[in-house]
Amino acid sequence: MLQLEGLGKNFGGLPALDKVSFTLPQGRVTALIGPNGAGKSTLINCLTGILTPDQGSINFQGQNIVAWPAHAIAKLGIQRTFQNLRLFPRLSVLDNVLTGLICASRQSIFMAMLRLPSLRHEERNLKLRALEALDLFGLTDKAQWPAAILAYGDKKRVELARAIVSKPALLLLDEPVAGLNAQETRAVSEELQNLRRMGHTILVVEHDMDLVMTVADQVVVLDSGSLIAAGTPEQVQHNPLVLEAYLGRMEATA
Ligand SMILES: Nc1ncnc2c1ncn2[C@@H]1O[C@H](COP(=O)(O)OP(=O)(O)OP(=O)(O)O)[C@@H](O)[C@H]1O
Ligand SMILES: [Mg+2]
Numbered sequence: 001m002l003q004l005e006g007l008g009k010n011f012g013g014l015p016a017l018d019k020v021s022f023t024l025p026q027g028r029v030t031a032l033i034g035p036n037g038a039g040k041s042t043l044i045n046c047l048t049g050i051l052t053p054d055q056g057s058i059n060f061q062g063q064n065i066v067a068w069p070a071h072a073i074a075k076l077g078i079q080r081t082f083q084n085l086r087l088f089p090r091l092s093v094l095d096n097v098l099t100g101l102i103c104a105s106r107q108s109i110f111m112a113m114l115r116l117p118s119l120r121h122e123e124r125n126l127k128l129r130a131l132e133a134l135d136l137f138g139l140t141d142k143a144q145w146p147a148a149i150l151a152y153g154d155k156k157r158v159e160l161a162r163a164i165v166s167k168p169a170l171l172l173l174d175e176p177v178a179g180l181n182a183q184e185t186r187a188v189s190e191e192l193q194n195l196r197r198m199g200h201t202i203l204v205v206e207h208d209m210d211l212v213m214t215v216a217d218q219v220v221v222l223d224s225g226s227l228i229a230a231g232t233p234e235q236v237q238h239n240p241l242v243l244e245a246y247l248g249r250m251e252a253t254a
Contacts, residue, residue: 001026001061001201002047002170008055009042009225016042017053018225024170027191029202031208031216031233035245038222040205041083044172047203048080049073061169077169081159081176083205089148093139094159096147097130100162132164137191153184160188164195171195173204177211189214213237221245 002024016039024030032040045051047058049070057064065073079100087096105246132139137157142150147158156176163171176183176192185208192215195202206212212219212233214229221229221237223245236242 003059004043004056005059006049006056007043007046007053007058008047009039009051009053017046019056020222020225020227021056022205022220022227022230024201025218026201027199028217029196029200029204029215030147031212031219032203032205032222033207033212033219033224033236034228037224038245039223039225041174042204042225043222044080044174044205047073047172048078077166078147078164078172079157079166079168079170081163081174083174083178085159087147087158088157090146092231093142093147093150094127094130094143096158097133097161097165098126098166100133101126101129130161130165133161136164136194137161138187141147144147153180153187156180156188157191160191170203171200171202173202173206175205175207177206177208185211192201209237 002039004023005021007017007020008015020039020043032043034040043052046053049068049072052067056066058066060076060078065076088099091099092140105161131140131143132142138159139154139157139161142154147155156179160173160176163173169222175243177188180188189211192202192204192211196215204215216233219233221231221236221239221242223241229239229242231239
């Protein structure tokens with residue numbers, strides 16, 4: 001589905017990504033792990049067109065999408081969530097999820113101003129799809145709540161619902177359980193397993209190793225911008241380079 005070849009990104013001469021290559025297989029969950037500052041979010045930002053890589057290629061369904069603008073990449077069906085929440089606080093939960101369908105609407109602003117019956121029909125359809133997505137994450141009862149008053153865990157879920165509502169070809173999740181308690185983490189873990197059963201192709205950045213072990217088919221590990229390991233969760237868990245990358249960080253912060 002997606003191949004990265006020699007991806008590189010520098011900030012002020014320092015490499016945040018250095019010749020990173022790996023493949024995301026269709027219908028599989030890939031976890032991207034690594035210590036803080038390893039380049040994980042930078043990689044997601046390069047995949048979504050928020051950042052332009054300095055080197056390398058990103059092949060998605062047969063096209064090199066490097067340097068494509070973010071809106072064109074979103075139109076291809078690559079959707080994401082953010083490490084730091086990006087909801088519209090005053091909009092309702094439902095409207096926040098509807099924003100994930102803006103690209104899917106076939107109506108122009110001009111047609112929307114005319115309020116044609118076809119528009120009202122389409123609005124109803126989009127709303128139904130948004131409600132379905134909310135249902136997947138147990139948010140149906142809160143559809144009309146302003147996003148601002150939700151608990152943190154539910155806000156993370158609204159982001160997930162908004163990312164999947166357009167039925168994206170590829171879903172990129174940047175730390176979906178960061179800041180959640182154990183019970184909320186288990187719930188999101190189950191929701192991600194549901195998405196996997198539904199056949200979604202997912203790249204998930206995550207520090208929670210229990211979640212990685214439970215939901216991932218393959219794991220890729222970044223350290224200081226370089227890919228240091230890739231394989232099944234079990235293989236990566238026992239890889240000495242990976243242990244060193246994490247232990248080194250723990251010693252440095254001790
Ligand atoms: N916009 C930017 N300008 C300058 N440096 C940046 C920028 N974004 C990231 N960096 C640097 O690039 C490196 C990789 O950062 P990145 O946010 O990708 O790491 P990460 O693996 O997502 O870390 P974390 O686990 O803390 O989220 C870090 O050294 C960071 O300081
Ligand atoms: Mg990050």
